[in-house]
Amino acid sequence: MIIAILRILARRLLAIIPVFVVVTILVFGALRILPVDPAQMSLPPSATIEQVEAKREAMGLNRPIWEQYTIWAKGAVAGDLGESSQYRMSTAAVVLDRLPATIELVICALVFAVGVGVGGGLLVFSARDTVLETVGLVVISAVMALPDFLLALLFILVLGVLMPIFPVNGRLEPGMQVPTQTGFLLIDALLTGDFRAFFSALHYIALPVMALGLAFSPTIMRVLHASLVNTYQQSYILQARLRGLSGREILFGQALKNAMLPVVILVGTQFGGLFGGTLLVEMIFSFPGLGNLMVKAMQTSDLSVIMAISLIYCATTLLFNSLADALAYLLNPRLRNG
Amino acid sequence: MKLAAMTGGALLVRPDFAFAGEIDNLAIAWTTDTATWDPNQRLSPDPQTILKMVFDQPIDQTSDLKLTSGVLSDWALAEDAMSMRVTLRDDVTFSDGTKLTTEDFRYTFFERLNKGEELDLAVGFGTVSDIEILSPTEAVMHFAKPFPIVAQWLSFSASYIVSKAYAEKVGPEGMKTSPMGSGPYVLKEYKRDSRIVLVRRDDYWGELPLIKRITIEIIPDPTARLAALESGTVDLATELSIRDIKRLQQGDAFNAVTNPIARIIYVTIRADGVFADRNIRLAAHHAIDKSLLSKAFFGGDAVTIDQPTIPGMPGFLPDFHFDFDDAKAKELLAASGFGPDNPVSLDFATTNGQFPGDYDIARAIVTMWEKVGIKANLKVITESQWYELNASAKLPPASLFVWENGTGDPELFAGNMFDADLPFATYRTPEVTAMIKPLLSEPDNDKRIKGYEAFNKFLIEEGAMIPLLQAIQTIGYRKGIELKPWANGLIRPHAITS
Numbered sequence: 001m002i003i004a005i006l007r008i009l010a011r012r013l014l015a016i017i018p019v020f021v022v023v024t025i026l027v028f029g030a031l032r033i034l035p036v037d038p039a040q041m042s043l044p045p046s047a048t049i050e051q052v053e054a055k056r057e058a059m060g061l062n063r064p065i066w067e068q069y070t071i072w073a074k075g076a077v078a079g080d081l082g083e084s085s086q087y088r089m090s091t092a093a094v095v096l097d098r099l100p101a102t103i104e105l106v107i108c109a110l111v112f113a114v115g116v117g118v119g120g121g122l123l124v125f126s127a128r129d130t131v132l133e134t135v136g137l138v139v140i141s142a143v144m145a146l147p148d149f150l151l152a153l154l155f156i157l158v159l160g161v162l163m164p165i166f167p168v169n170g171r172l173e174p175g176m177q178v179p180t181q182t183g184f185l186l187i188d189a190l191l192t193g194d195f196r197a198f199f200s201a202l203h204y205i206a207l208p209v210m211a212l213g214l215a216f217s218p219t220i221m222r223v224l225h226a227s228l229v230n231t232y233q234q235s236y237i238l239q240a241r242l243r244g245l246s247g248r249e250i251l252f253g254q255a256l257k258n259a260m261l262p263v264v265i266l267v268g269t270q271f272g273g274l275f276g277g278t279l280l281v282e283m284i285f286s287f288p289g290l291g292n293l294m295v296k297a298m299q300t301s302d303l304s305v306i307m308a309i310s311l312i313y314c315a316t317t318l319l320f321n322s323l324a325d326a327l328a329y330l331l332n333p334r335l336r337n338g
Numbered sequence: 339m340k341l342a343a344m345t346g347g348a349l350l351v352r353p354d355f356a357f358a359g360e361i362d363n364l365a366i367a368w369t370t371d372t373a374t375w376d377p378n379q380r381l382s383p384d385p386q387t388i389l390k391m392v393f394d395q396p397i398d399q400t401s402d403l404k405l406t407s408g409v410l411s412d413w414a415l416a417e418d419a420m421s422m423r424v425t426l427r428d429d430v431t432f433s434d435g436t437k438l439t440t441e442d443f444r445y446t447f448f449e450r451l452n453k454g455e456e457l458d459l460a461v462g463f464g465t466v467s468d469i470e471i472l473s474p475t476e477a478v479m480h481f482a483k484p485f486p487i488v489a490q491w492l493s494f495s496a497s498y499i500v501s502k503a504y505a506e507k508v509g510p511e512g513m514k515t516s517p518m519g520s521g522p523y524v525l526k527e528y529k530r531d532s533r534i535v536l537v538r539r540d541d542y543w544g545e546l547p548l549i550k551r552i553t554i555e556i557i558p559d560p561t562a563r564l565a566a567l568e569s570g571t572v573d574l575a576t577e578l579s580i581r582d583i584k585r586l587q588q589g590d591a592f593n594a595v596t597n598p599i600a601r602i603i604y605v606t607i608r609a610d611g612v613f614a615d616r617n618i619r620l621a622a623h624h625a626i627d628k629s630l631l632s633k634a635f636f637g638g639d640a641v642t643i644d645q646p647t648i649p650g651m652p653g654f655l656p657d658f659h660f661d662f663d664d665a666k667a668k669e670l671l672a673a674s675g676f677g678p679d680n681p682v683s684l685d686f687a688t689t690n691g692q693f694p695g696d697y698d699i700a701r702a703i704v705t706m707w708e709k710v711g712i713k714a715n716l717k718v719i720t721e722s723q724w725y726e727l728n729a730s731a732k733l734p735p736a737s738l739f740v741w742e743n744g745t746g747d748p749e750l751f752a753g754n755m756f757d758a759d760l761p762f763a764t765y766r767t768p769e770v771t772a773m774i775k776p777l778l779s780e781p782d783n784d785k786r787i788k789g790y791e792a793f794n795k796f797l798i799e800e801g802a803m804i805p806l807l808q809a810i811q812t813i814g815y816r817k818g819i820e821l822k823p824w825a826n827g828l829i830r831p832h833a834i835t836s
Binding site for chain 1: 723
């Protein structure tokens with residue numbers, strides 16, 4: 001079975017490549033259509049028209065767009081994503097410096113969202129056919145209507161200002177430092193055995209994780225609830241009841257495994273959305289990740305950085321879609337046998 | 339008597355008593371990180387507060403932008419403004435303990451620029467043809483053409499002295515990430531776009547600031563900056579909304595100030611197209627009620643301006659005004675065949691979020707213009723697009739723009755705004771060029787300032803631009819600290835006391 005899953009995964013990953021290439025062409029083309037001149041951006045504001053023209057020539061911007069794309073693509077394959085006009089540094093270095101923070105945030109938010117989503121879905125389902133189920137579904141709908149950035153502002157107001165339980169910006173207590181090993185603060189703190197720093201990092205990441213995760217969890221609750229309702233109409237559940245299994249045994253031993261399948265696919269397909277949600281949440285919490293960098297890059301028309309981050313978002317979405325497929329394959333025997 | 343004895347005793351047992359009033363740590367919520375730690379690389383105003391804590395400038399400025407000695411104890415511009423003799427203090431050291439000498443001064447303002455590094459410092463000092471070293475503390479700057487405001491430039495953005503030995507050791511890339519200056523603070527901790535921790539150098543050559551440690555939290559969102567202040571995460575937050583400043587002023591927990599700074603908000607005008615008609619240009623200016631803009635978007639705290647400069651700066655004419663007069667605007671438009679029923683149409687560009695209230699101010703102007711017979715089609719662009727459109731002569735006839743001038747000299751207002759050789763000029767006519775070119779190289783300061791006074795008046799009477807407001811910086815800070823704001827918008831550690 002493992003070989004079959006690996007084969008599925010490999011097939012999916014291979015299928016990603018042409019999609020990814022098409023996306024790079026689209027993003028590159030879109031950024032070149034914008035009325036922004038990367039040459040002008042990379043020079044001092046007082047640069048003369050001649051200086052800008054010389055820079056444009058040096059950057060290859062006067063060549064046909066397909067030629068520019070080829071130059072960029074060759075560089076990208078070799079790990080050279082160009083130079084950031086804002087930082088006047090290698091774009092790869094600027095982006096890779098922020099990437100671990102965002103991955104850490106998104107994974108924590110995903111764990112939080114799945115925990116709250118599955119827990120909430122089970123809770124609402126266990127109250128089925130009662131008034132509590134209706135109340136639960138209304139609450140889920142209400143939370144679904146709140147976008148992540150609004151939740152972020154609400155959390156800052158309630159848990160940061162009115163009841164200052166959590167810090168509202170940054171990743172770590174001032175004065176506290178963790179030697180960088182992986183770039184993932186929580187992991188680095190554990191690797192160095194600095195538990196004070198670990199808990200400080202958890203404390204600081206709590207509000208962004210809650211804002212990002214809570215915006216995603218109602219969808220998981222609804223899907224799980226609907227899936228469980230559907231599963232309970234299957235004949236094998238009736239048979240399990242007739243065999244005298246308890247409600248808990250039926251739920252956790254029989255129904256949940258099958259009902260989780262749509263949730264797994266949902267999480268996989270929506271992961272890209274969660275990644276995209278970091279854009280505003282990171283800015284609001286001054287979290288030094290890709291989202292924050294992307295907002296700044298857009299404000300300053302730092303095209304090479306916008307391009308690099310767009311591709312990371314794209315690659316992440318495609319990758320997690322493939323992983324969701326593989327997981328669905330693992331969980332669903334009908335897919336395996338078919 | 340008893341009190342005096344007790345104090346004397348305290349001094350004997352606690353030698354640090356003399357530093358009473360020191361602040362152990364001050365946390366500041368700041369809007370944006372420095373893009374680079376190379377202090378010569380960027381002219382943008384926002385990071386200057388951060389850079390000035392780590393690096394020193396040859397000449398300093400008082401809170402009202404008058405020049406005062408910094409690393410230079412003396413400077414004397416030649417009569418023809420083709421050279422300037424400078425004297426450096428002999429007690430300035432970098433944080434690595436090495437002495438700052440004229441070698442470092444020459445390296446910063448001449449050698450680095452000649453090496454072809456992409457430094458914004460070249461904007462001001464590109465005309466330096468050599469720096470002749472006479473001794474470790476004496477040097478003469480030579481210029482390829484008259485440079486009458488070299489002293490102002492030596493106190494302006496990006497003009498920080500770097501260590502030649504250190505710069506050669508770490509190279510251009512190292513300069514961007516590992517700062518080492520002669521300023522009062524050293525970088526202790528840095529997480530890009532998140533936090534900067536600076537620790538005071540107790541061996542600093544100048545007057546020691548009272549704050550031992552400064553933590554700068556980079557918080558781009560104004561709501562989050564306010565939350566950080568109110569939750570006690572920071573002691574001071576800048577660029578809060580005017581509404582929040584008013585609210586803080588009404589409460590007891592915080593101090594809040596609005597600080598008029600050397601930044602103006604204005605409407606650029608093109609000399610061609612629809613604005614080739616002087617009547618329409620002047621009508622567009624007469625139609626704008628600037629007091630209403632100030633009241634609506636800055637709580638009335640932003641000073642209205644009628645000249646391309648700010649009150650108190652050289653070149654400012656206290657008695658010159660341009661009135662809001664919509665009847666006059668209609669009259670001028672009617673003379674050119676337009677009116678509310680037959681409006682003149684034009685495109686009007688604005689940024690959205692580049693500076694507080696930009697888009698809303700532009701919308702208000704559109705409404706004011708519409709009343710007199712100017713139908714403006716509002717287009718949102720970014721700042722970088724503005725430069726691109728202007729360079730390709732595609733900028734709309736009018737655009738809302740903001741201009742910063744921390745030098746305290748009119749050259750960086752009207753001088754740069756209308757110099758056709760620079761990418762900022764939108765109103766390009768032979769008459770303007772003929773007036774401005776002599777001013778840029780005029781060595782006689784009094785004559786130069788008089789020239790700018792006349793030039794400013796000419797620009798407004800010709801309708802070459804529409805000055806609107808002097809921008810304000812908003813600052814909220816906790817009770818228990820005192821702050822003296824600087825007219826260039828910098829937060830200076832020396833200006834914060836407990």
